[in-house]
Amino acid sequence: MQYHLNGFRPGDPAHHPATDTKSDTDVLIVGTGPAGLTLAAYLAQFPHIRTRIIERRDGPLVMGQADGIACRTMEMFQAFGFAHRVAHEAYHVNETTFWNPDDTGQITRTGRIDDVEEGLSEQPHVILSQARVHDFYLDLMRKAPTRLEPEYGTEITGLTIADTVTAHTNNGDIETRYVIGCDGARSAVRRALNIPLQGAAENAAWGVMDILATTDFPDIRLKSAIQSRDQGSLLIIPREGGYMVRFYIELAKLNPDERVADRDLTADDLIAAARRILAPHTLDVKEVVWWSVYEIGQRVTDRFANTAPGDTTPPQVFIAGDACHTHSPKAGQGMNVSMQDAFNLGWKLQGVIEGRAPASLLHSYSAERQAVAQDLIDFDRDFARAFAAKGKDPKAFQSHFQKHARYTAGVETRYAPSQLTGPADHQSLATGYTIGKRFHSAPVIRWADAHKMQLGHTITANGRWRLFHFVGDTDHTGALGTLIATYTPANADPDAIIDLRTIVQTPHRMTTAGTTHAPVKGTLGLQDMEKLFCPDPSADIFDTRGIDRKIGALVLVRPDQYVSHVLPPGQQDVLVNWLNQILGSGP
Incomplete structure (x- = not known):
């Protein structure tokens, strides 16, 4: 976190001085x-x-x-x-378990997997x-x-x-x-x-409740999908705080002209249904914190x-x-x-x-x-x-869950080619940064202070575009800085519109930096020393994100963290043409 740019200010740096705004x-x-x-x-x-x-x-x-x-x-x-x-x-959702009926009809654990695949994100599912x-x-x-x-x-x-x-x-x-x-x-x-x-609705009634309870069901503190033989399905989601748990409970099929409110269901009905699905395990509900019933529908x-x-x-x-x-x-x-x-x-x-x-x-x-x-x-x-399916294959839902795990993690969104999402002509220069998908962070070392950090954490919610310059045989930082200046309003910091960050291939103790990597900013004209990064030897970003080591790559990232374009560092004219259609030709 950077602050004191325009002079020393004591107190909480996240608490910004109030600014008068126009009244309309x-x-x-x-x-x-x-x-x-x-x-x-x-x-x-x-x-x-x-x-x-x-x-x-x-x-x-x-x-x-x-x-x-x-x-x-x-x-x-x-x-x-x-x-x-x-x-x-x-x-923190670390693992998910799956329970299905055995030959006798009693539910038994049939699977246990990592909830999120290794390396999918530096952030957890919570x-x-x-x-x-x-x-x-x-x-x-x-x-x-x-x-x-x-x-x-x-x-x-x-x-x-x-x-x-x-x-x-x-x-x-x-x-x-x-x-x-x-x-x-x-x-x-x-x-x-x-x-x-x-x-349309699926004509199926489900209940949901947050409860404080005791049970001998062993996976009560794990995300668990339970499919019984003939009593319906139950999804267990442990809640924060160590004691509370949420149940999603399959209740009944509805008639085509029936609404779930017509059933006059109560919290006791939800508890009874959960007990039937969990049997022979016990469930003693001490407090119902919140509950509701709903119909499955997609609109x-x-x-x-x-x-x-x-x-x-x-x-x-x-x-x-x-x-x-x-x-x-x-x-x-x-x-x-x-x-x-x-x-x-x-x-x-x-x-x-x-x-x-x-x-x-x-x-x-x-x-x-x-x-x-x-x-x-x-x-x-x-x-x-x-x-909710009742099939003969106890692994069916587990397979479905694993197949779509990236989607549920939220990382599979990919915007189609458009004014904001470029063609894949140069995708091979950075295969780990798919155009149209979110910028997948990776560990780096900040050169100025040897701080180990995630490169994606430099993308803050402040409206700026990011241009990540992965250096190949030639460092183009100076030329890129000059280009970016054409989009910067008068009297604004050089990174006010496009924030240029450079990633070199050399270890941080062997890297030397010139003034092009430390732009001058703020009313006091201070140097921003946090623009240059080196690989973390534990997971070299050039390898983990498929960066072409000879040519390098420019990865342009939108303010909402999605990759807009991947280009060769030496083709600044292509970058200018792309930015002009989004930002205009500059102030």
């Missing part, structure tokens, strides 16, 4: 769920963007429904600066209450320059879209440039846009903005999270995908509002994220059916 509203966020708070926390950092966030509830969430946090989401939390806080409190994730975001917002706080008890009643957008609420009208509906499956913003959720909207595909008019209203995709909770993807929606949209809104990108960039949000949501819907349908 640029962005109105509706809803303080995971998507809304991700977007709010991101935009709160930019003093020149006036952001407001409203919530119909009277206060912050206390008991969260979602709890699974994928590796990819932890990578995003690292960019926001609170991954370590989540990891400290959370339950379990933590959605409410605590909200707390971390709210804390970040309060410390941001704009001191952003939610406006509770405020509900959308309608929208009027013209040159600006007027949001009609129970507390008066709000005029703004952009509205983002993060207000859940019954989204008022989505209804105002007349965009329907499309899909998604065909667009995530007020403009339709092919419309040249830049969108002004967007939807994110459950407002545009709903599905079952067992695969643990809902909260994760919702936050990634917001991370994708946040940097694009920031770039457009600050005049660093054309408004047409906003079309890419719906194009990219709707495709991701459709993949999620298809995956969730297959996952839910596989978990």
Whole structure:
């Protein structure tokens, strides 16, 4: 973490000085769920963007429904600066066990595997209450320059879209440039846009409960998938704190015209069903912390903005999270995908509002994220059916789980070629950094202070592009710095738009560095010594990420941590042409 750039400042370095902002509203966020708070926390950092966030509830969430946090989401939390806080409190999912009936019909453990494959991410898969994730975001917002706080008890009643957008609420009208509906499956913003959720239910009732209990089931503190012979299926998710556990319980098939509410199910019904599935193991529930019943269904909207595909008019209203995709909770993807929606949209809104990108960039949000949501819907349908299936092969669901483990870890998203995702002409220069997928971190040693760290942790959620220059036979850092300067506004730091980081092949004790690796920044003209990196001999990044040692590689990374392009270091003209279509030709 770097601070003191513009002079010594005592106290918590994460607590930024308050900055006066203009009074008119640029962005109105509706809803303080995971998507809304991700977007709010991101935009709160930019003093020149006036952001407001409203919530119909009277206060912050206390008991969260979602709890699974994928590796990819932890990578995003690292960019926001609170991954370590989540990891400290959370339950870490290390292994998953599988239970099936034996020849006598009694459940027995048939498999035990690592939950996440080795090397998939430097971050763990963890379990933590959605409410605590909200707390971390709210804390970040309060410390941001704009001191952003939610406006509770405020509900959308309608929208009027013209040159600006007027949001009609129970507390008066709000005029703004952009509205983002993060207000859940019954989204008022989505209804105002007349965009329907499309899909169908599976006619299956499931229950979920967080409990404090005692049991002789041996895997109660491991993620466990249990498929009984004739009593249904059960998924066990241990919760944070060492004692609480969540059960997802298969209850019954529903008739085509029946809703789960028609069954009048109670917490006692869920407990009884869990006991039947776990038999002959005992389950003594001491306290039901929270419970609910739901129907399995998968629904998604065909667009995530007020403009339709092919419309040249830049969108002004967007939807994110459950407002545009709903599905079952067992695969643990809902909260994760919702936050990634917001991370994708946040940097694009920031770039457009600050005049660093054309408004047409906003079309890419719906194009990219709707495709991701459709993949999620298809995956969730297959996952839910596989978990509830009653087959002769006890390893069937385990095989399905392992096959799709990268997807559930959140690392399989790949954006299609577009204005933001380049062709694979030079992918061979960096085979471990797939264009369109997230930047896969690897260990390095920072040259200036011999600090062992993850290279991906240099990507913070501050709206900047990253250009990682892996040096081959020739070091192009000086020429790249000159190129990047053409995109930098007057009086701004040289890394204000594009942050150049250089990775050489020589060991850190044998590396010498010139002034091109330490740009001058800030009002005091201080040198930034944290731009040059060397391989960690325990896992050389040139080997682990398939970097061409002779030519080297330029890996251009978007502000949301996804690889935009891979190019040869000597072809700066190709890089300029690519950046011009995204950022324009410079200030």
